[in-house]
Amino acid sequence: MRLSADLVEFQDRLGHKFRQPALLLRAVTHASISSATRPDNQRLEFLGDRVLGLVMAEALLGADLQATEGQLAPRFNALVRKETCAEVARDIGLGDVLKLGRSEMMSGGRRKEALLGDAMEAVIAAVHQDAGFEAARGLVLRLWGSRIGTVAPDARDAKTSLQEWAQARGMAPPHYTLTGRDGPDHQPHFKVEVRLDNGAVETASAGSKRAAEQAAAGALLARMETPND
Template sequence: MKLAADLRAFESRLGHAFHNPELLVESVTHASISSATRPDNQRLEFLGDRVLGLVMAEALLTADKAAAEGLLAPRFNAMVRKETCADVAREIGLGDVLKLGRSEMMSGGRRKEALLGDALEAVIAAVYLDGGFDAARKLITRLWKGRIASVKEDARDPKTALQEWAQARGMTPPKYNEQARSGPDHQPVFTVAVLLDNNETETASAGTKRAAEQAAARALLTRLEQDT
């Protein structure tokens, strides 16, 4: 099978020459355009998630040989969460080579966080099946290198950290309310406010509701910790 020019360029960006190019094609094929003769990437995504997890756990252990499990776990979660995978996917131009159905393409599928994150996991699985574990480890280590080196001492999810802060002070969990949604359907902007029992609040905007909640929680937690 001969790869199209855009996939050959993407293969070069990955740094892995596929012995079985069909694996690469499958990894970038979304369910919206799949058929009996054109499998989508969902099965590969399932495998890639597990390969990424194993490689990342090993990489974090190697990067900090003194870190306890209590620090390693939030770092791990920060490295493998869908938002991080989507960011890595954008850096290598994965969205440009995705094979999407017309409706998904028209709704901005090439920029959707979940879709990009899932596709990157599928690409990791394709490399694993094509070249083995060492090839997958090499790819992940290279793509995540800067993130692994700079992962924060406390990489807890901001929403989880804010909830723990509130509960430690006898408060109920923070409440998140969508304040507004703007922009076109294919590129929306969500504005979300977070509120605590003591009426402390912060507002943030992002391209997904979850990202806006995370940003609001992070902003409020940062301010509260500075005030203490």
Template sequence: MRLAADLVAFSARLGHDFRRPDLLVRAVTHSSISSATRPSNERLEFLGDRVLGLSIATALFGADERAAEGQLAPRFNALVRQETCAEVARDLGLGEVLKLGRSEMMSGGRRKEALLGDAMEAVIAAVYLDAGFDAARDVVLRHWGPRIAAAATAETRDAKSSLQEWAQARGLPPPAYVETAREGPDHQPLFTVEARLSTGETASGTATGKRAAEQAAARALLARMEQKND
């Protein structure tokens, strides 16, 4: 089986030359276009999630020998969550090579965060089945590398949860999040989200994923409120 030109280019960006091209084809095949003879990427997604998790956990464990479990866990969660997988997928142009049914394509499937995150996990599984764990780990480290390095030193707490806890402690309802802008091409959109408290205070955040933008907005609003109350 020979890969189409767009998948050959994607494979090059990924940094892995598939000995079994059918694995990559399956990894980019969404259930909306699957059939008895064309399996979807859902089973690969299941496997890729575990391969990604072990790769990230091992990298974090070695990156900071003094970090306690309570520090490693939030770093791990930040790196394997769906929005981070989707960010890596956008960096690689994965949305452009996905095989989608017409309805999914028309509804913007190539830029949906959940779909991109799932497909990225499926691609990792395809590399694992094609060449083993070391090859899959190398792909993960290559494309998650800067994020892993940043996670070892950055504060990775869940800002949305922290802001909600702050609001609840003061008898306020949970914050609201409103998408106020979306820019950029379909394969790499940039979202701006505004976090709002019932008391009227707001703050905005911008990121390549909607959930990441919500986190950025929550972080900005929490910092503003904590500074205001100091």
């Protein structure tokens, strides 16, 4: 099969020329437009998640020979989470070539973090299926680039850190509440509140519920760890 012009350009940005172009087409096809003759990227996403995980685990082991499992795990999670996959997807313009149903396009699907992250994993799997593990490994290391070497030594996300802070003090896990949502479907804005047993509360807003929760958790943790004057 012949790829469309936009997918040919994407191949160039990706740095991998597919011997089986149908794999690339499948990797960028969302379930909202799939059919019996046009499979979506969900199975590839499943495989790509595992390929990415193995590549990152190997890379982190090689980058820090003294790190313990407890130190490596949060760094690993920071590099393979959906937000990071979505960042990489934006770097290579993956959203521009996604094949989406009309409703998903109208709701801003090309910019949705979860959708971009899933598609990035599917593209990794497509390269793996097209040319093998070493090709997929090379792709991941190149696209993630400096993120691997600069991931924070303690890369726990804010929600995890806040939960550990609370548990260490005998508190229940933080409670998150969605307190507002506005903006058009293609560019929503979420407001989230996080509250602790001791009555401490913070709110934050972001373009996704997950990002708003992280921002609120980070703000509350910073306040809890700041010594009182």
